[in-house]
Amino acid sequence: xxxxxxxxxxxxxxxxxxxxxxxxxxxxxxxxxxxxxxxxxxxxxxxxxxxxxxxxxxxxxxxxxxxxxxxxxxxxxxxxxxxxxxxxxxxxxxxxxxxxxxxxxxxxxxxxxxxxxxxxxxxxxxxxxxxxxxxxxxxxx
Amino acid sequence: xxxxxxxxxxxxxxxxxxxxxxxxxxxxxxxxxxxxxxxxxxxxxxxxxxxxxxxxxxxxxxxxxxxxxxxxxxxxxxxxxxxxxxxxxxxxxxxxxxxxxxxxxxxxxxxxxxxxxxxxxxxxxxxxxxxxxxxxxxxxxxxxxxxxxxxxxxxxxxxxxxxxxxxxxxxxxxxxxxxxxxxxxxxxxxxxxxxxxxxxxxxxxxxxxxxxxxxxxxxxxxxxxxxxxxxxxxxxxxxxxxxxxxxxxxxxxxxxxxxxxxxxxxxxxxxxxxxxxxxxxxxxxxxxxxxxxxxxxxxxxxxxxxxxxxxxxxxxxxxxxxxxxxxxxxxxxxxxxxxxxxxxxxxxxxxxxxxxxxxxxxxxxxxxxxxxxxxxxxxxxxxxxxxxxxxxxxxxxxxxxxxxx
Numbered sequence: 001x002x003x004x005x006x007x008x009x010x011x012x013x014x015x016x017x018x019x020x021x022x023x024x025x026x027x028x029x030x031x032x033x034x035x036x037x038x039x040x041x042x043x044x045x046x047x048x049x050x051x052x053x054x055x056x057x058x059x060x061x062x063x064x065x066x067x068x069x070x071x072x073x074x075x076x077x078x079x080x081x082x083x084x085x086x087x088x089x090x091x092x093x094x095x096x097x098x099x100x101x102x103x104x105x106x107x108x109x110x111x112x113x114x115x116x117x118x119x120x121x122x123x124x125x126x127x128x129x130x131x132x133x134x135x136x137x138x139x140x141x
Numbered sequence: 142x143x144x145x146x147x148x149x150x151x152x153x154x155x156x157x158x159x160x161x162x163x164x165x166x167x168x169x170x171x172x173x174x175x176x177x178x179x180x181x182x183x184x185x186x187x188x189x190x191x192x193x194x195x196x197x198x199x200x201x202x203x204x205x206x207x208x209x210x211x212x213x214x215x216x217x218x219x220x221x222x223x224x225x226x227x228x229x230x231x232x233x234x235x236x237x238x239x240x241x242x243x244x245x246x247x248x249x250x251x252x253x254x255x256x257x258x259x260x261x262x263x264x265x266x267x268x269x270x271x272x273x274x275x276x277x278x279x280x281x282x283x284x285x286x287x288x289x290x291x292x293x294x295x296x297x298x299x300x301x302x303x304x305x306x307x308x309x310x311x312x313x314x315x316x317x318x319x320x321x322x323x324x325x326x327x328x329x330x331x332x333x334x335x336x337x338x339x340x341x342x343x344x345x346x347x348x349x350x351x352x353x354x355x356x357x358x359x360x361x362x363x364x365x366x367x368x369x370x371x372x373x374x375x376x377x378x379x380x381x382x383x384x385x386x387x388x389x390x391x392x393x394x395x396x397x398x399x400x401x402x403x404x405x406x407x408x409x410x411x412x413x414x415x416x417x418x419x420x421x422x423x424x425x426x427x428x429x430x431x432x433x434x435x436x437x438x439x440x441x442x443x444x445x446x447x448x449x450x451x452x453x454x455x456x457x458x459x460x461x462x463x464x465x466x467x468x469x470x471x472x473x474x475x476x477x478x479x480x481x482x483x484x485x486x487x488x489x490x491x492x493x494x495x496x497x498x499x500x501x502x503x504x505x506x507x508x509x510x511x512x513x514x515x516x517x518x519x520x521x522x523x524x525x526x527x528x529x530x531x532x533x534x535x536x537x538x539x540x541x542x543x544x545x546x
Contacts, residue, residue, distance in 0.1 A: 086495045087496075087497040087498065088193075088491075088492050089491045089492045089495075090327045090492070090493055092491050093330075093334075093337070093490070093491040094328055094330075094335075102491070104478075104479070107497045124250075124252060125327070125417060127415060127422075127493070128424070129415055
């Protein structure tokens with residue numbers, strides 16, 4: 001068994017393909033969609049957790065690449081710029097998954113990218129703007 | 142009192158490299174272990190620190206004269222307007238100033254990605270800043286327009302002058318309303334989804350000298366990573382705020398106006414901030430050394446978060462519309478634990494002031510004093526305290542056209 005959080009980036013020409021249907025039907029994977037940003041005829045983005053057998057997962061990833069989709073790990077989506085962070089802690093009550101956490105007694109902020117679900121609430125809630133995303137999208141601005 | 146130490150004696154020890162210094166956090170255990178008398182006998186200085194958003198901050202700049210000369214009228218630095226209603230090439234850049242092109246809250250909540258605080262941070266980090274100015278032209282100052290760049294090292298003076306910093310205590314902000322609100326106390330989720338506070342508590346300078354017995358006009362301090370001084374009492378200075386038994390106020394109390402040479406400061410401790418839906422501001426790092434003149438001062442310096450209280454205030458209606466008072470008082474120990482209890486509801490807490498930063502500032506000041514690089518000053522004059530009986534005024538909305546008798 002394998003369980004992996006990934007991000008799919010759809011070029012405009014494949015946005016309308018029933019990708020998820022094939023992942024379930026042809027590769028017997030369980031799909032848990034965390035977030036989707038899909039618009040007809042525009043580049044789209046889908047964040048999800050895939051689980052299933054290792055072999056099926058690898059075959060599915062290969063198939064997705066063949067369809068022209070870009071695949072990235074979820075943990076690469078949000079970047080914590082520790083040089084910008086002042087360790088106030090304002091983000092820690094906004095982050096819904098405790099990916100941004102406040103450590104006591106050190107009284108410092110830490111970021112666990114594996115807990116992050118890329119909701120992006122921290123991007124604007126951080127007064128020092130220490131959180132950044134690599135992906136251009138309407139919510140980050 | 143058995144201990145009676147003068148600033149001069151302390152400075153002699155500092156110069157000899159023999160001063161005993163602790164931070165306001167470390168001193169708590171020292172006093173607990175040794176007792177007040179012995180700790181007072183052994184310790185010369187306690188250092189404090191705070192690193193929080195402080196909107197009432199800004200810098201006076203003298204940018205020098207171009208050829209021909211100019212009397213600056215409308216000025217912007219990186220598109221952020223500066224105040225030029227003083228001498229020809231003097232100006233003041235305030236921390237919360239926004240570019241005229243900033244959409245502000247037209248699309249609520251606005252981002253406020255760049256403002257005066259960011260200009261100050263960029264100046265201090267040595268970056269070139271775009272200066273654009275217009276003038277009406279005079280016989281003595283004929284130039285009418287200039288577009289150029291300035292750098293901190295190239296201008297004549299750059300003086301940080303912050304009219305209100307280092308608040309002695311502050312509100313804990315919650316939102317009793319049905320939707321998220323965007324405030325200078327951060328994003329506040331509906332139905333008390335979070336409680337935001339902003340004080341270093343036991344490390345905060347004015348919590349360690351609650352009646353201003355050592356801090357006064359001319360006190361030398363850590364400001365923005367360099368040296369600064371207490372210039373005056375800050376705006377909205379309210380030493381009349383209600384106090385606990387340990388003399389610390391349980392509401393926002395005293396404030397300080399601070400001054401210092403921007404050229405020797407560090408952008409690490411002057412950081413531009415963007416408060417979603419509220420505006421731009423600056424995070425200022427400052428710290429004050431407190432001379433242990435006697436046991437009374439040491440008792441003040443040994444105050445703990447458990448004994449410091451702040452009011453929980455609703456920022457949906459309570460604060461903006463002055464409806465009702467605080468919900469309850471909570472201790473800084475509870476605030477720093479990550480959760481407080483308000484009317485039976487567990488509310489997660491977050492700080493806007495960096496305690497890690499406060500700790501580092503108090504530690505740096507301690508290092509400077511121990512190394513003999515920083516000596517203490519006696520105030521030139523005291524700041525108004527309780528006996529001044531200051532009362533804060535509200536702004537009445539009068540008919541300005543009606544003649545007042």
